[in-house]
């Protein structure tokens with residue numbers, strides 16, 4: 001233990017000065033004492049951490065359960081450098097943090113929904129730190145094919161994408177599936193999972209460039225949701241690809257909300273599933289008798305269980321999937337730059353901070 005530090009730098013939210021309108025909390029780097037490890041706890045030296053849009057919502061005060069002063073960040077990967085048990089098996093292993101707590105394996109929803117919490121900026125401390133103390137079951141081993149940068153781009157988005165596509169939409173090889181808003185981190189991982197499963201994936205985006213990038217990842221094609229006629233354009237695209245006069249989608253993975261049910265009504269097969277994990281465009285979805293008559297199923301999907309994350313990570317390893325990273329920033333000092341990138345929304349893939357530029361000096 002002699003080479004380990006007793007302090008770590010952490011990134012936290014600090015209350016915005018009252019004059020800020022609209023509200024935008026500050027972020028500050030603070031130095032914290034690393035507590036003595038209790039039985040069952042390990043110390044992870046973070047190699048990389050990654051943003052989700054939730055951190056931006058937190059700065060705007062628009063996220064449930066924000067606790068100011070608690071380390072931000074749900075995603076991160078690194079190395080186990082200490083354990084309360086000196087012969088512990090995770091020691092010196094490369095791991096990533098489980099981004100949530102309170103959902104073990106129940107197939108429908110968390111065992112106790114009020115106990116479910118995402119780490120970082122909530123009542124649970126997160127990943128944006130040089131060192132993180134966590135319970136042993138709060139980490140999962142990193143697959144060999146990924147470095148910390150790409151591993152950090154996976155956990156929260158990966159478990160959300162897995163549950164939406166595999167558990168809830170039940171996509172299978174040969175099906176045709178639409179993933180909306182491909183610029184989103186979760187949507188992109190959903191495409192990668194679908195492609196690895198042998199699904200014919202179609203996408204929507206507000207950017208032609210992002211559609212082309214999705215095609216390079218294996219999507220069959222895409223249309224621009226800014227065009228009001230996007231669903232008939234999509235029908236033509238599927239028809240061209242399949243040669244089938246009645247183009248049909250088996251499922252839709254959506255993060256836009258609004259009129260998605262109406263848009264896909266004519267191209268979704270009877271009994272087809274629309275799985276919604278976010279509502280970026282409009283926070284309401286209209287569900288009418290037209291959908292009832294086609295037996296369409298609308299399913300809400302949020303994150304996933306620890307079991308879902310383990311299953312998803314095994315799939316990631318088996319198919320050697322590499323999450324798409326858009327920008328790599330250097331050290332916690334560059335955190336503000338990451339928030340600016342998220343605000344601009346031009347990234348394709350995750351924004352990651354490479355850690356390791358430690359200013360806190362080892363003193364144990």
Ligand SMILES: NC(=O)c1ccc[n+]([C@@H]2O[C@H](COP(=O)([O-])OP(=O)(O)OC[C@H]3O[C@@H](n4cnc5c(N)ncnc54)[C@H](OP(=O)(O)O)[C@@H]3O)[C@@H](O)[C@H]2O)c1
Nearest residue numbers: 053181182183184185186205206256277278279281302303
């Ligand atoms: N339920 C969960 O567990 C969970 C987990 C993570 C995120 N979410 C939610 O899921 C959503 C996406 O989050 P994220 O972090 O993956 O992505 P994100 O970075 O917030 O990206 C959102 C994307 O939405 C797309 N978009 C914007 N307006 C749209 C519209 N009118 N129609 C279709 N797409 C549109 C854009 O795609 P283009 O750039 O391609 O135009 C944009 O890149 C958010 O609402 C977030 O709160 C939910």
